[in-house]
Amino acid sequence: MSIGKQYRSLVIRDAMIVNGKGTPPYGPCDILVQDGKIKQIQNVDSISLARYKNERPEAEHVIDAKGMYVTPGLVDMHVHINIADDKCGPKGTEYAYNLFLAHGITTIRTCGFGTDEKLLEHKRLSEGNEITAPRIVVLGSWPVEAHSVEETRIAVRKMKEMGVDGIKSIPRPHVTSEMVEAMADEARKVGLPAGIAIHHPVNCDLDAVISSNAAKEMLSIEHTYGIPQAALPGTQSFPPGYNYANEVDRFRMSGYIWTEAAKYPDRIRKVFDTLLENKTVWDPTMVVYEGHRDYQRVKSLPWHERYTVRQLWEAYSPSPGRHATHFFNWKTSDEIAWKHKYRIWMKWVKYFFDNGGTLVAGSDTAFIYALFGFALIRELELYQEAGIHPIDVIQIATTNAHKSLRDEDRTHGLRQGAPADIAIIDGNPLDNFKVMYGTGVNIYGEDGKTVTPGGGVRWTIKGGVVFDCKELLEEVAEYVKSQGPKKP
Ligand SMILES: [Zn+2]
Numbered sequence: 001m002s003i004g005k006q007y008r009s010l011v012i013r014d015a016m017i018v019n020g021k022g023t024p025p026y027g028p029c030d031i032l033v034q035d036g037k038i039k040q041i042q043n044v045d046s047i048s049l050a051r052y053k054n055e056r057p058e059a060e061h062v063i064d065a066k067g068m069y070v071t072p073g074l075v076d077m078h079v080h081i082n083i084a085d086d087k088c089g090p091k092g093t094e095y096a097y098n099l100f101l102a103h104g105i106t107t108i109r110t111c112g113f114g115t116d117e118k119l120l121e122h123k124r125l126s127e128g129n130e131i132t133a134p135r136i137v138v139l140g141s142w143p144v145e146a147h148s149v150e151e152t153r154i155a156v157r158k159m160k161e162m163g164v165d166g167i168k169s170i171p172r173p174h175v176t177s178e179m180v181e182a183m184a185d186e187a188r189k190v191g192l193p194a195g196i197a198i199h200h201p202v203n204c205d206l207d208a209v210i211s212s213n214a215a216k217e218m219l220s221i222e223h224t225y226g227i228p229q230a231a232l233p234g235t236q237s238f239p240p241g242y243n244y245a246n247e248v249d250r251f252r253m254s255g256y257i258w259t260e261a262a263k264y265p266d267r268i269r270k271v272f273d274t275l276l277e278n279k280t281v282w283d284p285t286m287v288v289y290e291g292h293r294d295y296q297r298v299k300s301l302p303w304h305e306r307y308t309v310r311q312l313w314e315a316y317s318p319s320p321g322r323h324a325t326h327f328f329n330w331k332t333s334d335e336i337a338w339k340h341k342y343r344i345w346m347k348w349v350k351y352f353f354d355n356g357g358t359l360v361a362g363s364d365t366a367f368i369y370a371l372f373g374f375a376l377i378r379e380l381e382l383y384q385e386a387g388i389h390p391i392d393v394i395q396i397a398t399t400n401a402h403k404s405l406r407d408e409d410r411t412h413g414l415r416q417g418a419p420a421d422i423a424i425i426d427g428n429p430l431d432n433f434k435v436m437y438g439t440g441v442n443i444y445g446e447d448g449k450t451v452t453p454g455g456g457v458r459w460t461i462k463g464g465v466v467f468d469c470k471e472l473l474e475e476v477a478e479y480v481k482s483q484g485p486k487k488p
Contacts, residue, residue, distance in 0.1 A: 002132045003472070004465035009034045009059035012070065012424060014044065020072035020398035020413030022391055025430065031070065032057040033420040036464035041416055063459060063466075069428050071394050072413050073106025073134075073421035073462060075401035076376045078197070078222060078285045078362025081110050083118045087366070089311040089483050093122065095476060096365070096372045097133035099307065102438050102472040103373035104423025104457040108134050109362070109405065111197055111222070112141035112168035120163050129465050132472070135421075137194050137405055140164035142183075147174055149182045156186035165405070166194025171204045177214045180206065184215035193406035195219060197283070200226030202236075202254070203244045209271055212280040220281035220360065220404060223289070224345055227275075228261035231268040236260055247326040251292060255337030258344040272352055281358045281404045284349055286386075287379040288364035292338040295327055298369035303439045304486075306477050308371055313486040316369050324367045346386035353388055360404055361397040377436045380429075390430040422461040426454060438473050 009032065016027035032040040040057055048054065081096060082088055088095050100108055110119055116138060123136040140159040146152045159167060167183065169175070183196060195218040198211055208226035212219055221227065229236070236257055242249050261268055275282065291298040304313070318328035353359055361383065363375035370378075376397070383393040395413075402410035412418050427435030435441055440455035460467045 002129045002465070003475075004129055004132060004462065004467045005061075006129065006465050007033075007059070007061040009039075010061045010063065010461075010464070010466065011057050011059035012063045012065050012422070013056075015065035015068055015070045015424065016428070017041070017414055018069055018071045018391065018394050018430065019415065020395055022395045024391065025069065028066070030056050031414075031422070032059060033422075033461065033464050034059075036420055038414065038416055038418050038420050041414070061466075063424065065424050065458075067426075068458065069425045069430070070414065071104070071423050071425065071429065072398040072410070073423055073460065074104050074376060074397045075107040075109070075360070075405075076100060076105050076363050076365075077109045077220075077283050077360045077401050077404075078111050078364045079108045079372070080113045080365065080367075081108075081119060081122075082113075082366070083115050084113070087312055087315045089309050089479075091479050094132065095309060095479055097131070098472045098476050099372035099374070099438070100134045101132065101373075101460045101462070101467045102457065102469040102476070103377055103436060104425065104460050104469075105373060105376060106134050106421040106423075106460060106462040107137060107401070107405075107410075109137040109139060109166075109194065109197070109401075111139050111364075112170075116140045116162065116164060129463075132467070134462060137166070138164045139166045139168035139194060139197055142167055142169040142171075144172055146179070149178050152179045152182040153186045156183055156192070157190055160190040160192060164192070166192045167196045168199075169196055170199045170201055171206050172201075173204055175204065175206065177206060177210045180211050181214040184218040187218055195281075195404070195406075197222055198226075199223065200229070202229070202250065208280075209274050212275050212278045215280075217279040219278075220283050221275070222283050222362070222364075223285050224258070227271055227348070228257045228268070230271045231261040231264050233264070233267070247324070248329045251326055252334050252337075255292060255334055255341050258341045259337070262344050268348065269351075272348065272355070272357070276352070276355055276357050279358070281360060282349075282352055283360045283362045284345070285362040285364045285379070286342070286345070286349075286382040287375045288368050288370045289338070290370075290378070290382075291327065291368040292330075293335055293342055295330055295335065301369065301371075301374070303371060303374050303437070304369070307374070307438065307473070307480060308486070309480045310483045310486050312366055312371075316367075317487075346382075349383070350387045353386075353392070358400055358404055359383075359396045360401045361393075374437060377433060380433045380436070384433065390433065393433075394429070420461050420464045423457050424459040424461070426456055426458045438469070
């Protein structure tokens with residue numbers, strides 16, 4: 001059952017519009033929604049009303065959005081839905097989906113590790129509004145058995161038959177550039193619109209240039225793996241005792257890769273010029289690694305208490321026996337190295353942006369204290385930190401994503417005729433992205449005494465179906481409470 005409400009017609013009154021196309025905000029406007037689409041956008045500012053004497057649209061249901069901003073629904077391009085394990089407790093997927101929707105996220109791209117069949121079922125149920133969930137774009141997990149070009153082509157066809165939208169690949173050392181080329185070629189032929197998301201492990205033979213030249217516009221690169229590697233003349237200066245299988249080693253040395261590559265700025269530029277030329281997409285997913293530059297920050301985020309479920313908290317906790325929990329041995333020097341890394345990384349994110357590259361936004365939830373929904377809003381803040389204007393950041397997190405997923409209908413942003421995927425935000429995200437966090441913001445009265453809670457995405461509309469974000473968050477909070485207290 002979905003808690004989303006469908007109306008014969010719906011009008012959002014007096015909203016400021018950020019349309020997701022990189023153009024400036026305007027309003028207030030009345031937005032009429034019918035049959036899952038935006039039927040009309042009517043300017044109701046005083047000049048328009050005086051000049052055109054327009055009648056304001058009427059509808060079965062009215063949402064009062066005075067003082068609020070609307071954007072297209074956000075897209076989280078990098079998530080892992082834990083179906084196969086109990087990482088999020090008994091309500092695992094429901095818990096994650098509620099948190100996404102509560103942050104204005106109307107589409108998620110799942111990047112493997114789950115069971116693809118189950119996700120495909122959820123995708124279908126979400127499309128019919130039979131479950132409370134964002135729209136799900138399923139990337140099938142690349143099968144490790146494929147060892148040749150021919151086996152690669154067969155594997156892609158099998159994935160198409162299964163019904164996935166694209167491929168998530170973490171290439172093992174046996175994956176060659178010819179195989180990546182065949183993967184992309186076959187994906188074009190059979191029609192996998194979401195293409196290939198690649199995460200280059202440091203120990204594979206491929207890098208960003210090789211994969212980009214092989215898969216071109218079908219490829220999106222996750223994080224930064226493979227990019228500084230392609231710029232270095234040889235390998236990174238690993239110490240003699242380095243062991244890739246040891247995650248402390250792996251993430252510690254990863255903190256130095258951009259600093260080393262930065263000695264070769266011309267080579268880095270060449271790498272990016274190749275990605276730009278090939279129209280390869282980049283999803284830097286900066287947020288998930290923020291714990292490396294400030295472990296205390298990610299561990300003490302204000303939403304954990306109310307919204308992070310005990311089981312997930314345990315899965316985040318440092319342990320030599322679990323992936324991405326290497327903080328039992330994390331030092332001041334590691335955080336400093338990562339702080340340098342972020343500065344250089346962000347500089348090149350900006351370079352890619354400035355030169356017309358397609359950036360998208362992802363969270364890689366739920367790892368390293370990055371929580372569903374909240375983490376994508378943080379990613380928007382990190383994009384702003386990289387020097388990108390908030391109006392452009394909204395475009396990155398909305399229409400750019402749909403463009404890279406080849407979902408033509410949703411690439412035009414908020415305009416008449418477009419599907420009604422809308423986030424209605426209590427506040428102005430261009431002024432402060434923090435108003436989008438489920439925990440909201442406090443508004444301090446000028447008398448120095450009153451503190452009023454405000455902010456938050458108030459409603460999320462997915463294909464015309466209305467979700468009340470406060471209701472979603474309340475449900476999550478009750479679930480988190482029911483699963484018991486977390487160990488500090
Ligand atoms: Zn991931």
